Amino acid sequence: MNIAQDKIDNLNSVVTVKLSPEDYKLKVEKAIKDQAKKAKLPGFRPGMVPPSHIKRMHGKSILLEEINNLLNDTLSSYINDNKIQVLGQPLPKVDDTKDYNWDYTDDFEFVYELGTAPEFNLDFSANDKVVYYTIKIDEETLASRITNLRKSYGKMTNPDVSADGDVLYSELVQLSPDGSVFEGGISSTASVRTDQVSDEAIKSSLVGLKKDDVIEIDIKKAFEGKNEIITKLLNIKEEDIQDLQSKFKLTVKNVNRLEEGDLNQEFYDKLFGADVVKSEEEFRAKITEELESMMVQNSDQRLQSDLYTYVNSKIDFELPNEFLKRWLKSTNEKVSDEELESGYDDFAKNLKWTLIENKIIKDNQIEIKYEDVLALAKQRLQAQFAMYSPQPITEEQLSQYSVQFLQNKENANRIFEEVKALKVFDFLRGVFTLDKQEIAFNKFNELN
Numbered sequence: 001m002n003i004a005q006d007k008i009d010n011l012n013s014v015v016t017v018k019l020s021p022e023d024y025k026l027k028v029e030k031a032i033k034d035q036a037k038k039a040k041l042p043g044f045r046p047g048m049v050p051p052s053h054i055k056r057m058h059g060k061s062i063l064l065e066e067i068n069n070l071l072n073d074t075l076s077s078y079i080n081d082n083k084i085q086v087l088g089q090p091l092p093k094v095d096d097t098k099d100y101n102w103d104y105t106d107d108f109e110f111v112y113e114l115g116t117a118p119e120f121n122l123d124f125s126a127n128d129k130v131v132y133y134t135i136k137i138d139e140e141t142l143a144s145r146i147t148n149l150r151k152s153y154g155k156m157t158n159p160d161v162s163a164d165g166d167v168l169y170s171e172l173v174q175l176s177p178d179g180s181v182f183e184g185g186i187s188s189t190a191s192v193r194t195d196q197v198s199d200e201a202i203k204s205s206l207v208g209l210k211k212d213d214v215i216e217i218d219i220k221k222a223f224e225g226k227n228e229i230i231t232k233l234l235n236i237k238e239e240d241i242q243d244l245q246s247k248f249k250l251t252v253k254n255v256n257r258l259e260e261g262d263l264n265q266e267f268y269d270k271l272f273g274a275d276v277v278k279s280e281e282e283f284r285a286k287i288t289e290e291l292e293s294m295m296v297q298n299s300d301q302r303l304q305s306d307l308y309t310y311v312n313s314k315i316d317f318e319l320p321n322e323f324l325k326r327w328l329k330s331t332n333e334k335v336s337d338e339e340l341e342s343g344y345d346d347f348a349k350n351l352k353w354t355l356i357e358n359k360i361i362k363d364n365q366i367e368i369k370y371e372d373v374l375a376l377a378k379q380r381l382q383a384q385f386a387m388y389s390p391q392p393i394t395e396e397q398l399s400q401y402s403v404q405f406l407q408n409k410e411n412a413n414r415i416f417e418e419v420k421a422l423k424v425f426d427f428l429r430g431v432f433t434l435d436k437q438e439i440a441f442n443k444f445n446e447l448n
Contacts, residue, residue, distance in 0.1 A: 003078050011116055011320040017074055019108040027066045060102050071110060085117035087320060088327035115323035117355055120315055122363060124431045130306045132434040135295035137288050138442045145287055150260035153267055162209045162255045168192045169254040175247050182246060190233045198224045213252045220244055304425050315356055319348055357424050364427060372419050377402040
């Protein structure tokens, strides 16, 4: 056996593997004998099928399989032994000039293309600066939060005339193009929230309505882009929305309004416990503190995004792009050339970041332990359980669920990659200089 690598450039290589009969003959003969022992053929007792019979019937397919196994093992060992960082997988080069007999006497030559990872250096220090935004709550955001809290502890009323923000308990009946009721069409009784209506003209038409008032409404236009609301209002499936063209007759059955709760001691005690907050000033300060504490996660996510962008722009290297495109095409032949080209930039960007991540971890000896993966899995599952049940589960139950969750390979890989990313960002955060700047929440949301 002979294997050799020919470097085309720093990112592309060709590996040639030459096999002689001495390299594969014994493996093929053993495979034939093993299959003869297991074969169940008419006219032969179990385990007594002659190897010559198996060779005559299946010899070429066994030869092909054993050579393929030998090639895979040889390539893997060569790549590992020579510490070649391969991107994708080796691609075989088809040579139509070679015509083998497959009679156990051939000298074979197989050629593979390799795309290899580029070499690059990490050069990070305190001289690298990124902005870390400390989010402060603006008056508009604070007022919106206070309104929502007051409504949560408010009371339901039934005013005579509807206003913006009211809920119209209504009967909805599908109309024909001429405005008449569509026989056999959609009809339902549902609560229409005016604050969910996207179209301003339609929203205005829902203001000033009284019980038993009737209007025509274009449901698709009213809730454009909010398919989940439309399916609930009309009690239809989401796939039926696309063909929904007609208008609906809306008959108001009742006007519901949620009045805001009063800012008094009873309200404060319900929110925070007895006598924790005793005035409107203290209440506003407490809500501001809670909101700004919640915004730390937004700040951290923004920092991660900015670190990602900064590092990608600072570390510049090429990838074996043409090889990678051929490899991607070989792994999914159904992908068109147009789809491949349009999606390749995102693929290359993610691959580049993966290479940077791996080098940061390797160069700085960052460890990712099972305990780290388990801890993050517990966090994620605990958050999911909290969405569906107000009662927290015990630590013992959470640990059991997390271990079971990680036994799924896909789940384990996803959490592992998340832990890896967090450790890399924590490392960069400790090396870079953070330029801390205060910013109002509404201005923060306007950042690109």
